[in-house]
Amino acid sequence: MPINNAPPETLSVDRLTTPIGTALLVTDERGVLRAFNWTDYEPAMLAWIGRHYPKAKLVEGRAGPPVRGAFHAYFGGDARALENVPWQASGTxxxxxxxxxxxxxxxxxxxxxxxxxxxxxxxxxxxxxxxxxxxxxxxxxxxxxxxxxxxxxxxxxxxxxxxxxxxxxxxxxxxxxxxxx
Incomplete structure (x- = not known):
């Protein structure tokens, strides 16, 4: 569910171990998910972030409990756990x-x-x-x-x-x- 159109000033990259590889969760300062990918695609994801959020400062950091907790629940067996994760994507x-x-x-x-x-x-x-x-x-x-x-x-x-x-x-x-x- 998209939130608003304000560009983020800071994006935090969190690394989450899952049964199918390490995931990258990129959230903004409001805790909204802006990007998700796997570490084996990290260079492409970072390039995408640079194109879509060129002014955002990229830092290592932990995603907030609503996002991180939802991913833990999903990979732990709750297939509906991600339905309420706040997200915003840059696209046409x-x-x-x-x-x-x-x-x-x-x-x-x-x-x-x-x-x-x-x-x-x-x-x-x-x-x-x-x-x-x-x-x-x-x-x-x-x-x-x-x-x-x-x-x-x-x-x-x-x-x-x-x-x-x-x-x-x-x-x-x-x-x-x-x-x-």
């Missing part, structure tokens, strides 16, 4: 529309890119929806991992297909897994 109007629509996909459910395009009343924009999905800077909270192929198969995920597979299984979602076949 179209991207924000896609990201907000992603938040309407409940844990344990999936949707195809075509289905997501229909949900935002842009049924012919399947490719653009895919690009917006892939540009999501607050992954997991904005659950881009819940988007799969029309045939139910796993498709690309910025954090890698093994993580997508784990996240969907963790949430109890059904999908076709080429590796399990």
């Amino acid at each position: 109007e179209f991207q924000l529309k896609v990201w907000n629509a992603l938040c309407a996909i409940p844990p344990g459910e999936t949707l195809s890119y075509a289905g997501l395009a229909r949900r935002i009343d842009r049924p012919s924009a399947v490719r653009a929806v895919g690009l917006a999905n892939g540009a999501n800077p607050v992954a997991v909270v904005v659950p881009c991992h819940r988007v799969i192929g029309t045939n139910g198969s796993l498709t690309g995920y910025g954090g890698g297909l093994p993580r997508k597979r784990w996240l969907l299984a963790h949430e109890g979602a059904s999908f076709r897994d080429r590796l399990a076949a």
